[in-house]
Amino acid sequence: MDKSPTSSWQLACWVGLLLLVVAGPSLAVQGEAEPLRVYLRAGPKTHGPGEHDHPRFLADWSQLLEKRGAVVDGSLDFPSSAALAKTDVLVFYAAEGGTLNPQQRQDLDRYLARGGGIVALHDAVCGNDAQWFKTIIGGAWEHGHSKWKMGKLGLYMDSMEHPITKGIPHFDLEDEIYFDLHLDPKTHVLANSFHTVFDVTPQLWTYEPGSYRAFVSIQGHFTKTFDHPAWQAIVLRGIAWAGNRDADLFLQAGELAGLRYPPGGPTPPAQAKESFELHPDFEMQCVAWEPMVINPISVDWDRDGRMWVACTPGYPYKEKFTGVAAHDQILILEDSNGDGVMDQRTVFYEGLDLVTSLVRHENGVIVTAAPDILYLEDTNGDDRADTTTVLYTGFGYGDTHAVISNMRWGPDGWIYCTQGYSGGASRDIRGAADPSKSLGSIRNGLLRFRADGSAIELVSSYGSNTWGLDFTPDGELFFTMANGSHARHVVLPERMLAGHRVGGVNSWKDIVDHRKAFPAFHDGRISYLQIDFVGGFTAAAGCLVQSGGAWPSEFDLDHFVCEPTINLVHRDKLTTRGVTFAASKPRQAEFLASRDLWFRPVHLRTGPDGAMYVLDFYNQAAVHNDTRGPKHGPTNAAVRPDRDKLHGRIWRVQHTDARDMSASLPPDTAGLIATLGSRGSWQRRTAERLLREGPGTAAVPALLESLSKSDSVHMRLHSLA
Known part of the structure; x- marks a missing residue:
């Protein structure tokens, strides 16, 4: 039985949960011998103002991750084999992220074979070989086949207990969804969206083909999306998770508390x-x-x-x-x-x-x-x-x-x-x-x-x-x-x-x-x-x-x-x-x-x-x-x-001018009979039920006496019942 003796059940519940969540990552960080090494693979800016700003992502997120304790490297190009050797998580945010030359594919294969993590954001799922790239990150865009829709969209959490999405409710944001992607059947979908009522489309997923972990978020079209508290937390968690660390490694206590009611989601x-x-x-x-x-x-x-x-x-x-x-x-x-x-x-x-x-x-x-x-x-x-x-x-x-x-x-x-x-x-x-x-x-x-x-x-x-x-x-x-x-x-x-x-x-x-x-x-x-x-x-x-x-x-x-x-x-x-x-x-x-x-x-x-x-x-x-x-x-x-x-x-x-009403009923039969004449419907109906369930027909003489002395319509109706 769940019975709280405190005067604030809601507060006690949430404070307890918050302490557990905050304590978890703190212990995890203390137990890690080395900081997580992250390489941000960005690219040239494309599209209009505030859209697909890959260089800005490189600058902003290098600073953000470093403040959170990561060791960060990055560039507008695919990393060299030497850079990959010093990387725990490779984060792609670049147009045509899946377009790699043979040498880059070999370097990536070696990196993944040793357990390096990979994260792909938005247009990084695009490339020139969707069938190959989906085996790397779990899903990919094919030009001429896959489609997009921009505007207000919902991100609906499908996996409420996964470390990346745990504690985060559904929320809306202005961005872009991709659909008709090629997905590997081993993909674990974390969140969906739908552009019609007929099409439920994965937008967040993880992929674990064996030696490594991959995390993908389709959103990220607009620069402002990277500042959305819940989406930012999802990406930070995805990076930590892909690096086999506690998912909350990079989150702060205030951010964790705010995940319950993100912008565009449920309102406190x-x-x-x-x-x-x-x-x-x-x-x-x-x-x-x-x-x-x-x-x-x-x-x-x-x-x-x-x-x-x-x-x-x-x-x-x-x-x-x-x-x-x-x-x-x-x-x-x-x-x-x-x-x-x-x-x-x-x-x-x-x-x-x-x-x-x-x-x-x-x-x-x-x-x-x-x-x-x-x-x-x-x-x-x-x-x-x-x-x-x-x-x-x-x-x-x-x-x-x-x-x-x-x-x-x-x-x-x-x-x-x-x-x-x-x-x-x-x-x-x-x-x-x-x-x-x-x-x-x-x-x-x-x-x-x-x-x-x-x-x-x-x-x-x-x-x-x-x-x-x-x-x-x-x-x-x-x-x-x-x-x-x-x-x-x-x-x-x-x-x-x-x-x-x-x-x-x-x-x-x-x-x-x-x-x-x-x-x-x-x-x-x-x-x-x-x-x-x-x-x-x-x-x-x-x-x-x-x-x-x-x-x-x-x-x-x-x-x-x-x-x-x-x-x-x-x-x-x-x-x-x-x-x-x-x-x-x-x-x-x-x-x-x-x-x-x-x-x-x-x-x-x-x-x-x-x-x-x-x-x-x-x-x-x-x-x-x-x-x-x-x-x-x-x-x-x-x-x-x-x-x-x-x-x-x-x-x-x-x-605003309500009469005071009694919130409880008398314990005795006489008191219940008197309540049948109350002006309150809850009082009358509950008293009638209690009389029927308790004294039953034994209360009839007292009811008849009350009827003879009362001209209350309510008393008469409920007494007859």
Whole structure:
């Protein structure tokens, strides 16, 4: 179990990691008998100002490496055999670096045979014999075959544990990519890029054919690239690694610390806040971030106000297809000093195979992780699950963004959740109450089930996907559709249409009067454009009906939904219209929008304090399947290099004039009954659940007495439940 007793879990974690990283190279340097000898093979300048400035590289990097302890030699020509004899690492940054005469090839072969390292940057991979040169450095450019593209590009780390790229996230920079290169199959790719969604192209790699090490970076077109902190660190590490030294030999402590948030990459939480355009009556606070949470997908709270979070760094893959052990987590987060920031972290359970949601139940949590709905229970009170019960099984997962998810306790004591088109394979559901009995088929739609594994049924059917549902205080059920309609109301349960459906009658009604969204910015790269329902909702998620009790009444019953593909949270006002509702936008500007591409809100919940909590997947990639037709994997996820596994955020959005709300519930039955009349939805719903799980029917006399003395609508509704 990971449980930090300190008041600053984040700081303790990162300081510890930093000390390990800094101490490592220090010991390595002390243990090296001789400094690393580096030869910089540059060449004449080509191209325009600030481009392919090989002589400047020779001057600048000679000085840089010497300051870091290397012995440096170099020239604008290929080194002599005598110079090679005094070299540990040969660094190429010159046009046509692979064009060597027979004598130079012989000298290079002898140098490599004795274990000399080689590094090639940018146009140094070009030459007059690509098939030969790829056997030297692992990959090479062939004139008339290979291609380039210049502009804003992403470098996406493919090997997170390699010494050269360890601790460095994906980042963007202005430079050039090469593609259609000739690569040796023994090449170990460290980072990719893509110029179209169809072509993932290696940009950083290592190559170890036997006696020596080679490292290649395709970037380096612009002189300014050599000053980019993360790219510079990668090259410095590549040189040290090629020389069989500790990869961090040439890096300083401040540089190591800065690798976590490089320019063009993820933004530190404190700075990310500056990218938000938020409704003027509200304020935001980041309450948890990486490494405390990675790819958070669902949240709930226990009676003491502790935050329970499901994290899915395994998304979008399943263990059976990748061979990687399932490692999704359920965390318990606590704020020990009352500053609003989570600083204690307990791993309640680790090893879920693509978890999609959780709700609190008795001594643990119920989670969805297709094909199963599981109850993870702590039987001895140590905040760690020690018993796993399969409540239901048989759910489809052919497409892992179309599975069971988004659970909510309903006012009727059932748990409600959603299922997308993977429901086509959910044809034989079995429950824990009687595993020998089939509960039948549960197709696409909203469903509800008993927490004891005894009953499950479809509530409302639909096509496509939905990733959110919520209830109003009086029990009206709303949900969000991923594509097109971002708000629907369940008018009647599906069972009332069974065998009586006429034409295209549905159990739900599309209630929105608008389709367009207004993001704070647009990233014009093809990899980050909306694919379907452009300009509107193509990944609507995280339905929330505001009834938290802390905000002014003008926000009561407002409907909120995330749109992660365009980095925003949308707000609608719900008004009655006959037996159903209408959802209208109160202003053109979005409730919350970000200029940070990485901001990917996927889930919303009202917390004990009445605030809205936004789960931010914090990722460049916000797409599962891609209808444009690139390669897809076995879970129907598009193959992309930019799926991040290092980051995640949880944001608290609160009104500037919010009422104070109790963050914990009373321990006794009478206190819980009184809480049913609270103005806060979390308080009411949690008290109802605790009464049902605890005293149960024994509380009925006290409930009846309270009902006779109360005129609270909330008290009446939750007492009847």
